[in-house]
Amino acid sequence: MSINLDKYTRAEMMIIATARQVRDGESCIVGMGPPLLSAALAKYHHAPNMWYCTESGPLDWIPTSRELPAPIGIADHSLTQGSAMSGDMVDALGAFVNGGWAQSAVLQAAQIDRFGNLNTMLAGTFEDPIRRLPGTGGNADIGASVERVISTMPLETRRFKERADFRTTAGYIDGPGGRAEAGLAPQGPNKCATTMCVFGFDTEDGGTTGSCEMVLERLFPGVSLEEVQTTIPWKLKVSQDLTYMDPPTEEELVLLRHLDDGGNHLIPGRY
Amino acid sequence: MMTAHEAVERFVNDGDTIYSGFNIISFALTNEIIRQGIKGLKAVAGSVTPNVTMMSIDGNVNRIETGYLSGTLRSKPFQEMMRDGRVKWNDYTNMTITLRLMAGGLGMPFICANSFLGTDYLLEETMNHSRSLKEDRKREDGSIAPPYAVIDSPFDGRKALLYPALKPDVAIVHCQRADEEGNVQVWGPQADTKWGLWSSKNVLVTAEEIVPRSVIATEPHFTIVPGFKVSAVIHEPWGSHPSGLNGYYRADREWAGLTGAGMTTWHGAREYLDEWVYGTKDHAGYIAKYKARFGEDLLDNLRVKDTMVPEQPARYGWR
Numbered sequence: 001m002s003i004n005l006d007k008y009t010r011a012e013m014m015i016i017a018t019a020r021q022v023r024d025g026e027s028c029i030v031g032m033g034p035p036l037l038s039a040a041l042a043k044y045h046h047a048p049n050m051w052y053c054t055e056s057g058p059l060d061w062i063p064t065s066r067e068l069p070a071p072i073g074i075a076d077h078s079l080t081q082g083s084a085m086s087g088d089m090v091d092a093l094g095a096f097v098n099g100g101w102a103q104s105a106v107l108q109a110a111q112i113d114r115f116g117n118l119n120t121m122l123a124g125t126f127e128d129p130i131r132r133l134p135g136t137g138g139n140a141d142i143g144a145s146v147e148r149v150i151s152t153m154p155l156e157t158r159r160f161k162e163r164a165d166f167r168t169t170a171g172y173i174d175g176p177g178g179r180a181e182a183g184l185a186p187q188g189p190n191k192c193a194t195t196m197c198v199f200g201f202d203t204e205d206g207g208t209t210g211s212c213e214m215v216l217e218r219l220f221p222g223v224s225l226e227e228v229q230t231t232i233p234w235k236l237k238v239s240q241d242l243t244y245m246d247p248p249t250e251e252e253l254v255l256l257r258h259l260d261d262g263g264n265h266l267i268p269g270r271y
Numbered sequence: 272m273m274t275a276h277e278a279v280e281r282f283v284n285d286g287d288t289i290y291s292g293f294n295i296i297s298f299a300l301t302n303e304i305i306r307q308g309i310k311g312l313k314a315v316a317g318s319v320t321p322n323v324t325m326m327s328i329d330g331n332v333n334r335i336e337t338g339y340l341s342g343t344l345r346s347k348p349f350q351e352m353m354r355d356g357r358v359k360w361n362d363y364t365n366m367t368i369t370l371r372l373m374a375g376g377l378g379m380p381f382i383c384a385n386s387f388l389g390t391d392y393l394l395e396e397t398m399n400h401s402r403s404l405k406e407d408r409k410r411e412d413g414s415i416a417p418p419y420a421v422i423d424s425p426f427d428g429r430k431a432l433l434y435p436a437l438k439p440d441v442a443i444v445h446c447q448r449a450d451e452e453g454n455v456q457v458w459g460p461q462a463d464t465k466w467g468l469w470s471s472k473n474v475l476v477t478a479e480e481i482v483p484r485s486v487i488a489t490e491p492h493f494t495i496v497p498g499f500k501v502s503a504v505i506h507e508p509w510g511s512h513p514s515g516l517n518g519y520y521r522a523d524r525e526w527a528g529l530t531g532a533g534m535t536t537w538h539g540a541r542e543y544l545d546e547w548v549y550g551t552k553d554h555a556g557y558i559a560k561y562k563a564r565f566g567e568d569l570l571d572n573l574r575v576k577d578t579m580v581p582e583q584p585a586r587y588g589w590r
Contacts, residue, residue: 055365056294057460075294075460077517081579088461089293089317090373093366098384121362121391126400132353137318137339141366141386166397170389182389183430 003257008248010195011154011271013220015041015256016248018106018152018193026103027051029096029142032074034152035106037256037265038193040070044255053102055092055138060084070259093138098145105146107139109153111164114234115178115212116171116190116201118143118151119164136168143169144184154271155194155231162234172201172212179207195271196223198245202237213237218245272451275303275477275553278503282473287440288313289332290372290471293365293462295517296322297445297477299510299554304331304443306548313407315372315437317365317463320514321532324349325548327358328540334404336437338364346534356402361418362392367434369463374436376469381433388430393421442471445511446495447518448486449478453501456493459517468496477507477554479519492585509558509570520573529565 015038022028022042028050030039036054043052044066052061054074061071064082071079080086096102109118110133120139124130143149149171153159171190172178179186186206192199198218203210215237216228221244229236248256260266273281283289283304289312291301301322304312312332314323318339324346326332335358343349352358363371364386374382387393398418399405408416419434444464446457455476457464468474474496481504487494510516513526527533530547534540551557562570 054460056462075462077459077515077521077575080459080517086458086460088465089366089369089463090466094370098366098386117390126396126402129354132340132344132350134340134344135338135362136364138365140364140390140392141384144385144388167389167391173389179389183385184388 003250003253005247005250005253008253009266009271010220011266012253012256013248014152014154014193014195015266016252017198017218017220017245018150019045019252021150021191021193021198022047022050022104022106025049027096027101028053029092029102029105029146030054030074031105031107031139031142032137033108034265035108036072036074037070037260038152039106040259041252041256044259045252053092053096054079055089057087057089057092058083058085059087059092059096069261070265072264093141097142100145102142102146104148104150105142106150106152107142107169109139109151109169111159111161112151112153112192112214113161113164113167113171114214115173115175116149116151116192116214117164117167117173118169118171119166121166121168123158123165125165139169143171146187148188149190151190151192153192153194155196155228157231157233160232172203172207175212176203176207176209178212196220196231197228200239211237215239216242218243220245221247272481273503273505275299275505275507278475278505279303279307279309282475282502283307283309283441285309286311288315288437290315290439290442290467291319291322292444292464292467293317293320294460295445295457295464296320296511296514297443297475297507298322298512298514299445299477299505299507300443300475301326302548302551302554302557305329305544315368315439316467317368319343324534325544327352328534328544330357333358334407335360336363336368336404338362338366338368346540348534348537348540353402359402359404361404362397363434365463367419368437369466371434371437372463372466372470374434375438376466379436381435383431383433385432387419387432392419437470439467439471441473441475442467443475444468445477445507445516446479447516448480448482449476449501449504450482450484450487450498451504452484452498453504454484454487454494454498455496455501456487456490457495458493461495465495468500473502474500475503475505476501477505477510479508479510479516481506489587490585507554510554512558512561512570515573518575518578520570520575523573525569
């Protein structure tokens with residue numbers, strides 16, 4: 001199949017940029033929504049030996065057919081096709097994640113803040129909510145224990161906050177030392193892949209030293225630094241090594257469109 | 272063995288705490304609870320699903336403890352009730368609810384997890400917000416117990432979080448198969464199901480198939496709770512429709528659009544309940560009506576046709 005490589009959406013680039021953060025051979029807990037698609041793309045594209053696990057219990061999903069689309073939910077029946085284990089939440093979130101065996105997590109959120117804390121609870125406050133969101137699912141459980149978090153969401157001002165309206169999932173909390181003070185282990189290098197760029201965080205040791213602030217690391221082709229800066233409501237740190245990310249390859253785009261055939265993930269109008 | 276009607280009549284009471292699971296939902300029992308007008312239930316589950324939305328419209332459920340409102344918030348009536356306090360709730364997570372059910376099942380008073388360390392769940396305004404379940408947490412002396420608590424571990428001084436055990440009055444679930452004694456067999460990702468059933472006082476199970484004990488006994492590793500734990504087993508084909516059942520049928524993605532079950536407005540929600548729940552006698556009646564209205568093919572096409580067959584079945588033996 002030949003496709004026009006100049007015609008891809010920023011949402012597709014977000015999924016591809018997220019997938020590129022997933023490493024071959026690592027164990028990964030995959031959250032609801034676009035993360036299921038990104039992690040499936042990684043598995044098909046460059047990380048065939050990644051352990052693809054979701055919180056309802058399928059552990060080490062290896063699809064035996066490339067005909068299947070990416071799972072739509074974390075309990076999608078297609079996850080039992082080729083899984084090594086069909087366990088439950090105590091196995092997946094308890095033993096696998098909190099027991100310390102998950103090396104990375106791919107998570108979506110409604111908001112992220114300057115220190116990488118995620119919000120899936122609400123916009124506004126409990127007493128005066130602008131919008132109530134579904135709640136954390138397993139994100140809080142995962143954020144407390146996983147070695148490295150890859151978060152993903154569109155780059156929009158309402159999603160990027162100096163402080164998240166509600167911190168459902170601990171990142172670096174208030175900055176250096178925040179995780180240790182809260183009783184949590186170090187975490188990182190965390191990344192946040194958006195529709196325009198990829199952010200990292202300014203800490204070398206998982207949150208003990210450095211400013212722990214979000215840092216712009218990679219711009220997508222055709223996106224300007226200014227466009228990103230004006231979307232972020234605080235003075236954004238920019239990496240000294242800021243570079244452009246490579247555009248999608250043909251293989252990535254073909255795989256992605258096959259995996260999301262039907263638009264169950266990149267729902268037209270939402271992304 | 273009994274009917275869904277008898278099971279709900281005997282075992283579900285106003286004000287009960289009800290476990291209704293994360294991924295194998297008994298819509299057959301859900302609909303029966305609505306038909307019988309049970310009021311004031313508290314729904315607990317790792318995630319609550321659209322069946323809890325349906326039960327909230329006429330006040331069957333008015334309290335919730337969960338980690339995720341799955342699809343529920345698409346209902347404007349539900350959002351409205353969360354705002355004005357007709358629905359009260361406290362937020363947990365998928366894992367902490369499952370662990371709380373496990374603690375209940377194991378007879379422990381509480382269980383430890385670190386999920387909320389460093390988050391806003393620990394703020395007073397989260398734990399005791401104005402629509403939170405403070406009344407349910409009232410101690411004998413009138414003071415309010417917290418929904419979870421941070422302690423310094425007596426063993427190493429490190430911070431830890433304690434979550435209270437959950438012991439629901441009743442659990443409802445659908446399963447692939449059971450026998451007449453109530454031995455319940457489930458396969459596929461099980462989420463919080465096993466501990467939801469072990470922790471609940473009465474367990475009501477609808478089964479896609481009723482099989483002889485001999486079938487259960489050749490594959491005992493699929494049994495998630497034994498028969499003595501089960502109060503009622505009900506034969507109910509398509510019992511989890513419109514959600515799916517692993518190996519039997521896929522979730523019905525046409526359902527909400529066809530029946531108006533999106534529950535986006537009060538009017539739409541009431542119309543759905545009147546026509547598809549109050550307007551049907553039982554689940555068989557609901558399925559018959561669905562087929563008559565939308566054609567047999569719609570459901571037939573959801574059936575899983577290409578099932579996996581064990582290459583080398585598990586072998587048990589004793590001599």
